[in-house]
Amino acid sequence: MTMKRKKNWQPLTIALCMIAALFFTLTGCGSEANPTGNGGAEEGQIFELKLAHFFPGTHPAEKELVIPWGKAIEEATGGRVIITSYPGETLGKAPDIYENVVGGVAELGLSCFSYTRGRFPLLEVFELPGITYKNSKVAGKVAWEGIKALEPEELQDTKLMMVFATGPGDLFTKVPVRKLEDLQGLEIRATGLSAQTLQALGASPVAMAQSEAYEALSKGVVQGNLSPVEVLQGWRHAEVTDYLTLTPFLYNTLFFITMNLDQWNALPPDIQKTILEVNEHYLEEVALGLWDKQNEAALKWAVEEEGLEIIELSADEAKRWIDKVEPLQETFKNKMEEAGLPGEEALDLVKQLADKYNKEY
Numbered sequence: 001m002t003m004k005r006k007k008n009w010q011p012l013t014i015a016l017c018m019i020a021a022l023f024f025t026l027t028g029c030g031s032e033a034n035p036t037g038n039g040g041a042e043e044g045q046i047f048e049l050k051l052a053h054f055f056p057g058t059h060p061a062e063k064e065l066v067i068p069w070g071k072a073i074e075e076a077t078g079g080r081v082i083i084t085s086y087p088g089e090t091l092g093k094a095p096d097i098y099e100n101v102v103g104g105v106a107e108l109g110l111s112c113f114s115y116t117r118g119r120f121p122l123l124e125v126f127e128l129p130g131i132t133y134k135n136s137k138v139a140g141k142v143a144w145e146g147i148k149a150l151e152p153e154e155l156q157d158t159k160l161m162m163v164f165a166t167g168p169g170d171l172f173t174k175v176p177v178r179k180l181e182d183l184q185g186l187e188i189r190a191t192g193l194s195a196q197t198l199q200a201l202g203a204s205p206v207a208m209a210q211s212e213a214y215e216a217l218s219k220g221v222v223q224g225n226l227s228p229v230e231v232l233q234g235w236r237h238a239e240v241t242d243y244l245t246l247t248p249f250l251y252n253t254l255f256f257i258t259m260n261l262d263q264w265n266a267l268p269p270d271i272q273k274t275i276l277e278v279n280e281h282y283l284e285e286v287a288l289g290l291w292d293k294q295n296e297a298a299l300k301w302a303v304e305e306e307g308l309e310i311i312e313l314s315a316d317e318a319k320r321w322i323d324k325v326e327p328l329q330e331t332f333k334n335k336m337e338e339a340g341l342p343g344e345e346a347l348d349l350v351k352q353l354a355d356k357y358n359k360e361y
Helices: 012-031 059-075 094-103 124-125 136-150 194-202 208-219 259-264 268-305 315-325 325-338 343-360
Strands: 047-053 081-086 108-112 158-165 168-174 187-189 204-207 224-229 241-248 254-260 311-312
Touching: 047 094, 047 259, 059 081, 059 168, 059 254, 081 204, 094 108, 094 158, 094 254, 108 259, 124 136, 124 208, 124 254, 124 311, 124 325, 124 343, 136 158, 136 343, 158 268, 187 208, 187 311, 194 315, 208 224, 208 254, 208 311, 224 241, 315 325, 325 343
Parallel strands: 047 081, 047 108, 187 204, 187 224, 241 311
Antiparallel strands: 108 254, 158 254, 168 224, 168 241
16 A cells, blocks of 8 residues: 655745744834834934025024024934025015925925915905004014914915014105105005005005015105015115105014925924924014014114104094005905905904004013
8 A cells, every 4th residue: 555645844834934024024114114104204314404585695584583593493403404594585586485385496485475465365364454563573473373273274285384574564755755645646665465555545556575676766666665664774775765654554564484395294203393392482582573673773774874754644644544444454354255264253363362462562
């Protein structure tokens, strides 16, 4: 009788087990290589970020905010985030900076929301005329807290680092403006909502970035500017204007520093947390009061060094101006509601916050 030989499966079984163990070890290591979900960032990876803005390299926005803020982030992250500033529109014109950040032309950008009219409809609530801000710190606090409460959809395509504001601005011109009649037909540089405000007063607004206004004033293309007083010195506008009419009820402009969303999501969570902490410190300690300090110094310089004449409207005259611009608040609210945006909620919130912070600061 012939007997069948038994097959010995033991060596094959051992080999298969070893291959399986090796496979699970390798795949297990792969899943643990990115335990924090940091967008694929390697351990110790250095992130070099470009920041685009339109201010000249000598401006306090560059010297007192952007450069120190960037260095603080670099130090706080142990050198893993390096921010290089590109001032003076070297990485794009002022109105294009936000979209350039969205598209990744620069990882970070600083500019004004008002430079892209219609792109940020709900944010116009923070620049409406007829709402009083005692200073830039009040205006910035209202905007930052209001944006966090409203979470506007128009801002969700970048990661907002901070917002800050000019606070009240004034009208400085080549010819004296002492009453409403003096403003009729006068060509004044303005952007965004400020242009609508001037139009309501009978002036002829001319849209252009702040970086273009000096040449336009010097050549007589425009006869004035509605802006924070700091531009008299920071942009040397006192050299090409002669009069300043105090109009604190007309103006406020918001600035932003924001980051490309993909770049933000690529940062490890610990670095994100560190950046947010640095942001809060620089917002409170530097950005919110930056324009108040500049405005005071610039006005002193413009009057003493350039002979600028200050014109103060009487109470009755100021009321004439305010009556002309207050309807813009109702127009804003109705426009937002028609677009399905919370216009009434936003307007009420801004008025409440302005009242709160005007008392505090």
